[in-house]
Amino acid sequence: MKLFQFLKYSLVILISFLSCSDGNVSDSSGTPLPTNPPVVLTDEQLLTQVQRDAFKYFWDYAEPNSKLARERYHVDNPDYDKDIVTTGGSAFGLMTLLVGAERGFVSRGQVVSRMQTALNFLENADRFYGAWPHWINGTNGNVIPFGTMDNGGDLVETSFLCQALICVREYFKNGTTEEQALAQKADNLWRGVNWQWYTKGENALYWHWSPNYGWQMNFKLEGYNECLITYIMAAASPTHPVGATAYHQAWARNGAIQNSSIQYNLPVIFSYNGSPGNVGPMFWSHYSYLGLDPRGLTDQYANYWQLTQNHSKIMYNYCVANPGNWNGYSQKCWGLTASYTRNADGSLGYSEHKPTNDRGIITPTAALSSFPYTPTESMKVLRYLYDEKKNTHVGIAGPYDAFSPHYNWVTKTYLAIDQGTIVPMIENYRTGFLWNLFMQAPEVRTGLQSLGFASAQHGF
Template identity: 55%
Template sequence: MSKKTFFLAGLLLLFACNRYPHSSSNATYGAVTDDSIYTAVQRTTFNYFWEGAEPNSGLARERFHVDGVYPQQDKHIVTTGGGGFGIMAILAGVERNFITRSQAFERMQRIVAFLKRADRFHGAWPHWLDGETGKVKPFSKKDNGGDLVESSFLLEGLLCARQYFKNGNAAEKQLAASIDTLWREVDFNWYRNGKNVLYWHWSPEYQWEMNFPVTGYNECLIMYILAAASPTYDVPAAVYHEGWARNGKIKDTTTKYGHTLTLSHNGAKEYGGPLFWSHYSYLGLDPHGLKDQYADYWENAKNHTLINHDWCVENPKKYKGYGADSWGLTASYSVKGYSGHAPGMQHDLGVISPTAALSSMPYTATYSMQAMKHWYTTMKDKIYGPYGFYDAFSETDNWYPRRYLAIDQGPAVVMMENYRSGLLWKLFMSCDEIQQGLKKLGFQSPYLK
């Protein structure tokens, strides 16, 4: 399951504490209300990546269905993108004292050793891997090679881990060096296919037949920043501006409920799309003060979230259960398969995905807490299980599947931690290469020296 399936197919923010100063000596973060619920949810969701990980590789399983309704062989299929989110979740687990630093180090050793021997294609991993053998598991017939988007999500996590362990003891420094080697081996230039744009896939059997040049705006900003930042296979700034930004056409204003967006998805007039667009790249990339010629990324992500919230409160399609206590539309399991839920009469199917609100904690802390408390205190028996809130539910359809997806559990743990401590933001933004890549592309950020 993947967010790529989606492609292929006037309220005020009440917590001013969502913003924080970037000085390491005096940084303060939003005080968390109802801390016991917050910690319980974060810890239980973290366990998807700790107790629920695929045992041989140590990486996140693609999915886990508590109801048992899924093929037996899926138990050993790991997802590279969700694996990257899981790495960040493990670091958050140390910060919260869910596990010890030594436990995290041992798990990271296993993960890195697996990734070193696993199938790679010009340095990039495939979307799915067999956790027992390290061999590619085709996501679809022609999607049996490198997946640069999923690899970028994995690298986002790996670079956070590198920064976390690089100044530790000798063994930790060696782990950091091994991660650095994996990062340096990803050939971003290859995935240009000779053009000023990055392609999602390449297969040794089907070459470029998937034919998916990645243009914005969506969840893939992180891929272009990594490509510009690569110390070995960096791409020129023109790849970002001509490919991702579509020669400036990415900039397109839409206003809903008094909240203005300045970026569009390939010219489509939407209300920001599913919320994962404002999560995946920003698990490590701190949007506070992040700006370029196209957008203020904090403002765009915050307004994207507020539109999503306000749509559910207005509830124009009159779905049961929607409101200030239950909101959040993103790509997830749906009543009929899998769907990219989003504001709009066509994309809103009456399905709430808890990860949407939880992963938006940095943007809308009050509204996210309101939903989390409601779900935890009044709906827990229906929508909460061994690894936190289940992936999605619909009160309208009386649909409460007991199923999880790594790519939805991970952002919840990580963004809840970023709201609390900024941990993953600090780690990722401390990378010298990332800072240089951002400068190269014309970004401003408080982290840039």
């Protein structure tokens, strides 16, 4: 009898619940009781969330043999280009893993084990006068041509990797015996790059060398673009250094790198290659600065904090002004950089988005990796992605690579070089973690000083 009464009472409660038009529980008068509002993360919690999500690209979706970063990952076609390891993207991935260890996304021991595999792979992979190629086959370490003549050393991608290797060394150098061995391996790999070879005997650095085509690509590194770190690493090398003359003559173009243009009442400062009087894609203020700290960094040509911060502010103001009249651009939806794009026929392509090549495509990494420079403006984008668009714009490893409100288009894809700057740059904004690791390296300080740099932030 008691069981019957209990079931009858439970049924009455259930019917009462279902009878409410909005599904809320009601009191005895039939008035719906308030329900708990959805949990809204604080800014700090949200920063940790996007870092944890983007970390997954380099942990859960790494190339399985090398444990380095796959060039790309297509959610709907996970086997696409599954064996292609990207050198630059792997560099950003190593730095992302350091943040993961520091924040406890995985254990320090797990990161050491993962990096042992990765660095052993790099030790045995194809190298060309010490430089790694742009793409490596993750199953065997052989070069995969990035183009017909681009089947040898890629000095720029290698410089990104060396920036990461120094951070790895600095993080683990005073640790356990196993960690110290990892730090030593990272140091040996970085020391093995012959930067002098990539000058062709000139006062300049060149991007590519091929065992089949030699110097035919003939790409001299001249500023300003993403390659500042290449000259810094070449100057910092304890084994094959390249002197300051190359930096001043080639990179700084004997002073012609400077630009007096103004955009949105902000000095542009440098002449961005291919964009005279305007700014380039946002990755030019990310790739070199994952380790290189622009705060208080100066030389005879620029204040680098002003340079990078103005770049981000100009990009923000450009998107808000929206001269192309793209639907959806706003204070919470901005940021142009190289990424996947939507071709005119609706197919998937790739483009270097910037004010002079604006195709209506927003790339999340542009704003998210600019947190150090524009924290308020970048937080608006992060809120937009996670509070308003999470179901469509955020996937298995954080925000998808690119989207367009104008075309109602989102690509469910990831690129290592885009996903890879999010975690490090947000961490630099929050704690300066990677900036402090890189800038404390003695050869980095020596190299920077040899080029005429000073750092108020780091005391030299």
